[in-house]
Amino acid sequence: xxxxxxxxxxxxxxxxxxxxxxxxxxxxxxxxxxxxxxxxxxxxxxxxxxxxxxxxxxxxxxxxxxxxxxxxxxxxxxxxxxxxxxxxxxxxxxxxxxxxxxxxxxxxxxxxxxxxx
Amino acid sequence: xxxxxxxxxxxxxxxxxxxxxxxxxxxxxxxxxxxxxxxxxxxxxxxxxxxxxxxxxxxxxxxxxxxxxxxxxxxxxxxxxxxxxxxxxxxxxxxxxxxxxxxx
Numbered sequence: 495x496x497x498x499x500x501x502x503x504x505x506x507x508x509x510x511x512x513x514x515x516x517x518x519x520x521x522x523x524x525x526x527x528x529x530x531x532x533x534x535x536x537x538x539x540x541x542x543x544x545x546x547x548x549x550x551x552x553x554x555x556x557x558x559x560x561x562x563x564x565x566x567x568x569x570x571x572x573x574x575x576x577x578x579x580x581x582x583x584x585x586x587x588x589x590x591x592x593x594x595x596x597x598x599x600x601x602x603x604x605x606x607x608x609x610x611x
Numbered sequence: 612x613x614x615x616x617x618x619x620x621x622x623x624x625x626x627x628x629x630x631x632x633x634x635x636x637x638x639x640x641x642x643x644x645x646x647x648x649x650x651x652x653x654x655x656x657x658x659x660x661x662x663x664x665x666x667x668x669x670x671x672x673x674x675x676x677x678x679x680x681x682x683x684x685x686x687x688x689x690x691x692x693x694x695x696x697x698x699x700x701x702x703x704x705x706x707x708x709x710x711x712x713x714x715x
Contacts (some may be wrong), residue, residue, distance in 0.1 A: 495651045496659045503647055504640070518630045519640050524663045526625040528619065532704050535614035539622075542645055545695075547705060570705050572664075574695030584668065584691040597696045 531572050543577040652693055664697040 495503075497520065505516045527545060530537050537545040547570050555566040576584075619641060627637040651658050652668055659665040669692050676687040 495648075495656055497661050497663075498661070500644070500647055500658070504643055507643060508640070515632075516640075517628050517708075519626050519637075520634060520644055522625040522629040523619055523622050523641060524660060526622050527706055528663065528701055530614075530617040530621075531701070532707070533614055535617050537617040539619060539645065541647060543693075543695075569702075572695075572697045572701060572705055576693050580649060580652070581692065583649065586653070 534570075539575055541579040543580055544575050546573055546575075547571070548573050563604070655691070660698075662698055662700040664695055664701055668691055668693050668694055 500511065501516045501520055502578060504520070505513045508516070527537050531545055531547050534547050536547075550569050551570055552568040553566050554563050556563055614642050619638075622641045623634065623638040626632070626641055629636050630637070632640070642649050648658050648666070652669055655668050657665060657667045671687075671690050671692055672688045676685065678685060
């Protein structure tokens with residue numbers, strides 16, 4: 495599904511809205527997330543997942559074609575961690591749905607879907 | 612730098628500000644956008660949102676894992692995971708660059 499298809503589906507479910515409105519809605523959602531990440535904020539959406547920004551230090555990289563070393567500057571990258579509910583939904587038909595010890599092996603990491611809901 | 616956390620409420624507010632709908636309806640629409648995306652992914656479909664990124668579902672095969680605390684080997688069942696691949700535009704934006712120069 496691409497963005498325009500998403501807009502179409504939402505528009506179909508809401509016949510009282512103009513397609514233009516739905517485009518604005520989807521745009522506002524994505525821009526709000528992108529703005530937050532650009533500020534270095536976290537975005538946490540229960541039931542879906544959490545976006546955050548991680549710093550990558552400057553490093554010496556290598557041009558894979560020529561083999562010469564190049565300096566790679568420090569940069570920030572967006573990361574997404576799937577929420578617990580979403581993870582379960584992806585594996586709904588599967589076995590072992592107990593998420594009791596699910597988070598055991600995640601030392602101090604992000605726990606977007608901690609207790610609530 | 613460790614800023615605040617943006618949540619659904621902020622997304623609803625943004626929609627409310629931008630589109631002339633009630634707060635209740637804005638909230639409902641944020642919800643339907645997210646659930647439409649979730650439904651798609653649950654079906655195993657890729658969701659591509661241009662200039663933002665794409666969500667892809669990957670099938671992981673079974674492998675032998677290890678309990679890091681006890682060292683006991685445990686089989687990790689085959690499962691589906693979802694990964695987010697940020698677009699070059701989003702990556703550039705986070706690094707305060709203009710959208711055009713995506714890759715180095």
